[in-house]
Amino acid sequence: VWAAGPENHEKILVMLRDVARPEGSVIWNKAINLDGSAEARQKAILALEGIRKAKAKDSAETVREQLNKLIENPKNDQGNEDGRMRVLMCETLGVLGDKAAVPLLVKVMEQTKENQPTIVHRAAATALGKIGDPGGVQALLTVTFRVPDEMTSKNVGERAKQALVAIGEPAIPEIVKMLKGQNQEVQKLAAAAGLDQYIVAQTAAAILGVMGSPQAVDDLIAIFPTKDCTNPAPKPKKENKDEEDEEAEDGGVEVADANLRAFLANALGLIGDPKAADTLCMCATASKNPGDMYEILTALGRVGGPKAVGCLNNAIRTAEYSDDAVTKDFRYEARWDSARLAVLAGGIDDLPKIKEAIAANTDTRVKQEMAAWDQGIAAVEKCKGDKACWLGVLRDSSANWFAREKAAFELARLADNDKTVALEIAKAYKVRDPDARVSMAWLTAKMLHGKTPCPECAAAIEAVLEAEKLSTDAKYQAAVLLARATVAKLEEGADEAPPAKKTN
Secondary structure, eight states: OTTTOGGGHHHHHHHHHHHTOGGGHHHHHHHOOOOSOHHHHHHHHHHHHHHHHHTOGGGHHHHHHHHHHHHHOGGGGOSTTTTHHHHHHHHHHHHHTOGGGHHHHHHHHTSOTTTSOHHHHHHHHHHHHHHTOGGGHHHHHHHHHHSOOOSSTTSHHHHHHHHHHHHOGGGHHHHHHHHTTOOHHHHHHHHHTTOOHHHHHHHHHHHHHHHTOGGGHHHHHHTOOOTTSSOOOOOOOOSSHHHHHHHHHHHHHHHHHHHHHHHHHHHHHHHTOGGGHHHHHHTTTTSOOHHHHHHHHHHHHHHOSHHHHHHHHHHHHHOOOOTTTSOGGGTTHHHHHHHHHHHHHOOTTTHHHHHHHHHTOOOHHHHHHHGGGHHHHHHHHHHTTOHHHHHHHHHOTTSOHHHHHHHHHHHHHHTTTOHHHHHHHHHGGGOSOHHHHHHHHHHHHHTTTTTSOOHHHHHHHHHHHHHTTTTOOGGGHHHHHHHHHHHHHHOTTGGGSOOOOOOO
């Protein structure tokens, strides 16, 4: 009745969408025919909704054809909802996992901001991640430098990063080239935007960090700036203005080194390979600036191992920020942060030295702050290496947040690559402390090594993100971004997951 009853087209499309059977492609392929009218637009929207819901692969070719037409001539995708049709088509191709769409989505990514709304670039990046084909890697690396976007948690750069995480290890060689300044297209785009290699390397390091693959550790360590991590001899007074200008330039390089060091430390920490501990320790307390010190200390807490715990114990005793970097009350903040990280990184055998380092502090404010870690220490003394005990702590939503965070660290070690335990950590993502949330999001993926799909884990985290999407406080932003990367790693294979076991 489609050809004979145009007045019923919208009703037919609504019915087919609700039935969600792939046989609907016979009609959906006819309905995606934009002519600039509101009626045609509404039909196309309903058809695309149906195709996505039914995962109707027989419509992929039609969607590709229509998207290409809009790229070449976007007049039928403008007005009050500029770009919406292109967004829906990109999303549909992603849901279908259509590998044949990769060259077309790359074409979408290569459009300028002047001839295509940024929301379309974002949708194309997400689609490339869902498809997971390495053919999209270069476009995902260059789009951040080609298409300026707002500084939000869902901008083009963040979407591209999550897509690269979803593609996984096949993307790493090209990202490492970018890290080393060897990606010619990225270098050209960055230069045109007035960005130096420090910014390019920071961007690459951030991507490698959330990917979490040990494959990149040696390359990250190789460019880690350490030359200013020891106290230099006092510089002689400059004789003239030229020498003063030269010193200012040197200072600028040191600042850039510190910024790069922060990004590299964060990446090494998220990867979590203990081989990074030696390099991180060299600079752990050197700069006295929270910008890079905090990231280095946090990284040591994540990589763990005897070297890292020893370095953190030293920071508990001696770390401090410079007076011009923080207010007086926070001068020793690095000490209580290091105590938290040492407790997380250490085991029962490390605890005596950690407690000794904590006890060595006499400053009243430091002692007050360090008391917050008492319940985590008590949990170590109670549970030791008992997996069941740690599971009990993790599952107890009324338990102290730090004790639960410590439980997640211990379980990630005791039950490496155990999807059942990973799911328990994912469920604990609801913990209310922002730092603990970051840990829950990170450990869920890390203990599965980015190679074991866990759609149930992804769903548990996504449920929290969805429930809080309109109320999330800004202090949770880091946890949200890492959670999205974790979901990108673990949701692969969700379609193949077995149905839930039915109960009588």
